[in-house]
Amino acid sequence: MSSKEKILAAIRRQSPARPPLPSLDEAWIQYPDVQAQFAAALASVGGQVVEAASLADAASVIGQLPPMEQAAKIVCTVPGLPLGNCVLDDVPDPHLLADVDVAIVAGRFGVAENGAVWVEAGHLRHRAVCFICQHLVLVMPRGEIVHNMHQAYQRLTFTRAEYGVFISGPSKTADIEQSLVIGAHGARSLTVALVAGWEGQLSAAAQE
Amino acid sequence: MAEELTVVDHPRAAAKFVRDDARAHWHDQALWFVRVKRDRMAQSLPEWETLRAKAAEIKAHTVGHLAEYLEQFERQATALGAKVHWAADAAEHNQIVLDILQRHGVKQVAKSKSMLTEECHLNPFLERHGITVVDTDLGEWIVQLRGEPPSHIVLPAIHIKKEEVGELFHRKLGTEAGATDPKYLTEAARYKLRQVFLESQAGITGVNFAIAETGGIVVCTNEGNADLGVSLPKLHIACMGIEKLIPRAADLGVFLRLLARSATGQPITTYSSHFHGPAPSGELHIVLVDNGRSSILGNDDYRRSLHCIRCGACMNTCPVYRRSGGHSYGATVPGPIGSILNPARDPGRYATLPYACSLCGSCTDVCPVKINLHEQLLTWRRDIAAAGKLSWSKQAAMKAAAFVLARPGLYRLAGKVARFSLRHLPRLLLYGPWNPWGRQRELPRAPRRSFREQYARRPKP
Numbered sequence: 092m093s094s095k096e097k098i099l100a101a102i103r104r105q106s107p108a109r110p111p112l113p114s115l116d117e118a119w120i121q122y123p124d125v126q127a128q129f130a131a132a133l134a135s136v137g138g139q140v141v142e143a144a145s146l147a148d149a150a151s152v153i154g155q156l157p158p159m160e161q162a163a164k165i166v167c168t169v170p171g172l173p174l175g176n177c178v179l180d181d182v183p184d185p186h187l188l189a190d191v192d193v194a195i196v197a198g199r200f201g202v203a204e205n206g207a208v209w210v211e212a213g214h215l216r217h218r219a220v221c222f223i224c225q226h227l228v229l230v231m232p233r234g235e236i237v238h239n240m241h242q243a244y245q246r247l248t249f250t251r252a253e254y255g256v257f258i259s260g261p262s263k264t265a266d267i268e269q270s271l272v273i274g275a276h277g278a279r280s281l282t283v284a285l286v287a288g289w290e291g292q293l294s295a296a297a298q299e
Numbered sequence: 300m301a302e303e304l305t306v307v308d309h310p311r312a313a314a315k316f317v318r319d320d321a322r323a324h325w326h327d328q329a330l331w332f333v334r335v336k337r338d339r340m341a342q343s344l345p346e347w348e349t350l351r352a353k354a355a356e357i358k359a360h361t362v363g364h365l366a367e368y369l370e371q372f373e374r375q376a377t378a379l380g381a382k383v384h385w386a387a388d389a390a391e392h393n394q395i396v397l398d399i400l401q402r403h404g405v406k407q408v409a410k411s412k413s414m415l416t417e418e419c420h421l422n423p424f425l426e427r428h429g430i431t432v433v434d435t436d437l438g439e440w441i442v443q444l445r446g447e448p449p450s451h452i453v454l455p456a457i458h459i460k461k462e463e464v465g466e467l468f469h470r471k472l473g474t475e476a477g478a479t480d481p482k483y484l485t486e487a488a489r490y491k492l493r494q495v496f497l498e499s500q501a502g503i504t505g506v507n508f509a510i511a512e513t514g515g516i517v518v519c520t521n522e523g524n525a526d527l528g529v530s531l532p533k534l535h536i537a538c539m540g541i542e543k544l545i546p547r548a549a550d551l552g553v554f555l556r557l558l559a560r561s562a563t564g565q566p567i568t569t570y571s572s573h574f575h576g577p578a579p580s581g582e583l584h585i586v587l588v589d590n591g592r593s594s595i596l597g598n599d600d601y602r603r604s605l606h607c608i609r610c611g612a613c614m615n616t617c618p619v620y621r622r623s624g625g626h627s628y629g630a631t632v633p634g635p636i637g638s639i640l641n642p643a644r645d646p647g648r649y650a651t652l653p654y655a656c657s658l659c660g661s662c663t664d665v666c667p668v669k670i671n672l673h674e675q676l677l678t679w680r681r682d683i684a685a686a687g688k689l690s691w692s693k694q695a696a697m698k699a700a701a702f703v704l705a706r707p708g709l710y711r712l713a714g715k716v717a718r719f720s721l722r723h724l725p726r727l728l729l730y731g732p733w734n735p736w737g738r739q740r741e742l743p744r745a746p747r748r749s750f751r752e753q754y755a756r757r758p759k760p
């Protein structure tokens with residue numbers, strides 16, 4: 092008997108109660124102003140929101156962020172945002188990304204209750220860029236903020252092999268005497284750029 | 300970190316911990332601080348109790364249908380290109396992991412936090428076979444460098460002071476002597492561990508949740524070490540206990556809302572990574588481990604302990620854990636939940652753990668999946684006594700108590716003696732080393748008369 096059969100047989104020998112799966116349809120929290128709540132939640136975990144009136148405006152807003160000033164190597168994978176000087180698709184091996192100063196990547200939507208942004212890596216040749224960069228900028232349509240995690244999962248379907256991640260703030264640790272230190276292994280700072288009038292265009296670009 | 304075969308003596312280990320009074324106090328405060336942060340987060344959500352109820356219902360449902368969900372998970376994960384392995388026990392788990400690593404010629408692995416691999420003692424096993432394992436969670440790395448196990452499942456180095464980390468890093472990494480600034484020390488670790496990430500040929504992670512419906516796994520970290528560890532090399536091995544399953548992706552809405560709030564008082568962990576299948580041109584192996592879980596499943600009293608999502612909240616709130624330190628439990632999972640899971644695996648070895656509890660019930664109150672922890676701990680005491688695993692001193696005390704309680708005259712006399720002694724004996728006699736109840740606390744002021752005597756003298760109407 093294989094271990095699989097052994098384990099399944101051991102489980103089937105037991106007869107615990109078999110209660111039904113509960114419905115998740117509840118009056119979950121809603122915020123009067125999702126964008127304000129999102130910005131506050133993100134600030135509380137060490138990140139920040141910047142706003143842009145258009146994608147062109149986002150280029151200048153992001154271009155002026157402090158991490159961009161000294162950045163030597165910048166990866167930008169957002170279509171229509173000419174800020175990068177290193178093309179991710181041309182990098183053969185993710186280990187070559189160790190010296191990336193800033194990565195600018197598209198996020199699909201944000202979650203007001205916890206300041207998280209959903210990022211899908213399907214269109215990134217190396218998802219490592221999101222974690223190995225010194226500073227991370229997520230660019231997101233301004234209108235795409237949901238109230239809570241239940242709404243977030245209503246928007247997600249996992250039907251193909253693809254990596255996705257909720258990122259909420261910069262990398263952090265409190266493993267030395269519970270003192271919070273920003274910048275453990277991943278990004279030292281996280282900026283979310285909310286771009287007005289960009290809804291829909293992002294998914295269109297991602298389809299290409 | 301070799302597996303100890305001795306019986307765990309919690310009272311003795313705890314006594315050693317509290318001997319350093321200042322340190323025990325500091326440890327207590329550090330954990331209470333985390334508990335307070337958790338409270339703030341829980342109170343900020345009006346639906347907190349609804350979430351806990353849903354989580355408990357989802358887990359009970361899953362455990363009741365576990366075989367079906369495991370099969371569904373395997374089907375879905377395989378369809379996405381992952382390879383699923385099954386391990387009946389720790390030894391088989393370790394062998395599976397070793398085989399995969401050897402097949403790929405791996406010399407060094409970057410590992411992120413996984414209580415399961417601790418439970419299986421994977422690190423020493425791989426090291427014996429010439430593979431270097433680096434624990435990349437900062438807290439876990441600190442305890443690994445010190446050659447000791449984690450003392451907490453979420454905060455592995457909670458028992459260590461920054462001065463000690465500074466000293467350790469000075470010796471091992473060459474940081475400045477006497478440096479204690481957490482920011483500086485973390486930066487040094489970041490620098491060193493980046494090299495580890497870049498050099499490793501494989502990444503091992505734990506699993507927080509595995510979704511039967513989609514075949515995906517979710518890993519939660521704050522540092523980003525799991526993602527760095529598995530996005531640079533081509534090989535990712537994820538190790539999980541079979542109880543980590545949840546039916547639907549939508550259930551994550553419930554669990555991710557509860558997990559970080561309960562664990563560290565954050566609204567969500569920094570990274571909640573969803574792996575569905577391997578990275579393009581990479582490999583994803585998922586090892587499903589039983590190691591005693593299916594037998595807990597068969598026990599009506601302890602089944603709910605399988606609901607645990609390893610948030611650590613019961614440890615942070617436990618008055619005994621906070622004052623005795625995680626190492627005093629002599630087990631991978633300490634605290635209230637550990638005192639249930641470990642005796643289930645080996646009642647003889649862990650017989651003292653269910654007694655490391657005041658039955659205050661605070662653990663049950665904070666548990667995000669509503670495990671009736673303190674009730675199960677009490678049940679364990681019954682089972683341990685029934686199995687004859689009680690220590691002789693406890694047995695003798697119980698017998699003496701039963702003898703006295705069965706004899707009202709003797710009971711009244713004992714009460715008189717106790718009240719007289721408390722009122723009249725000199726402190727020196729009362730607080731001697733023979734009276735453990737007089738250590739670190741004042742004995743109560745004894746009334747002149749017992750309740751019975753007072754009742755008999757009450758003014759009659």
Ligand code: SF4
Nearest residue numbers: 607608610611613666
């Ligand atoms: S038993 Fe409950 S409180 Fe304790 S670690 Fe598990 S989920 Fe958290």
